[in-house]
Amino acid sequence: MNGAEHDFGSFVAARATSLLRVAYLACGDQTEAEDLLQTALERTYRNWHRVxxxxxxxxxxxxxxxxxxxxxxxxxxxxxxxxxxPPETSAREKDSDLVHVLMNALRALPPRQRAVIVLRYWEDLTETQTAEVLGCAVGTVKSQASKALAKLRTALGRDIMEGACDNAQA
Structure with missing residues (x-):
């Protein structure tokens, strides 16, 4: 194994779990997330000399x-x-229900808005960094984040309230 291959292997070993989470949040499906990560790593490996x-x-x-x-x-x-x-989790059932509600709300967002939410709030990138990753203007990131957060607030508020009502009636 040459130095470049070793560097790539070390990078994958160190960052694969975090990148898989990004892929899962971007698409909402574990199998598809694994495929996305594999595709991304393949493209990265082909361009490793530059990247x-x-x-x-x-x-x-x-x-x-x-x-x-x-x-x-x-x-x-x-x-x-x-x-x-749903993601496999060892969280308590109530937390698992909240994760399920959140993932459903994320899945309902258009792909670009979901990408902005994942990059800004999960990966904690700045607006400028998010714009660079998406290849768009900072203003686009701001407007997409605003629209996505409004949709999430509406969806999460409705789903959490319905869950609370269901639990109260039981």
């Missing part, structure tokens, strides 16, 4: 997000509905 000198993680994130958006668009054009599975 490794900079920070490779933003490059991989961008590939993941772009691939997730492209797949969502293709599905919309072909009218394909993916099978979603």
């Amino acid at each position: 490794r000198h900079d920070s490779p993680e933003p490059y991989v994130r961008r590939v993941i997000i772009n691939a997730a958006i492209s797949r969502a668009r293709r599905r919309a054009i072909l009218n394909i509905i993916p099978m979603h599975s």
Whole structure:
């Protein structure tokens, strides 16, 4: 194994779990997230000679997000509905229900808005960094985040209130 391959292997070993979470949040399905990550790592490996000198993680994130958006668009054009599975978690049942509600709300967002939410609030990127990853203007990130947060507030408020009502009636 040469130095470049070793560097790539070390990068994957160190960052794969975090990148898989980004992929899962971007698409909402564990199997598809694994496929997205594999695609991103394959593209990164092919460009490793260029990518490794900079920070490779933003490059991989961008590939993941772009691939997730492209797949969502293709599905919309072909009218394909993916099978979603909730993340495996050891959280208490109540926490698990909240995670399920949140993931459903994230899945309901358009792909670009979901990407902004994942990058800004899960990956804790700045607006400028998010714009760089998505290849858009900072103003676009701001407007997409605002629209997405409004949709999430509406969806989460409704779902959490319905859950509370269901529990009160039981």
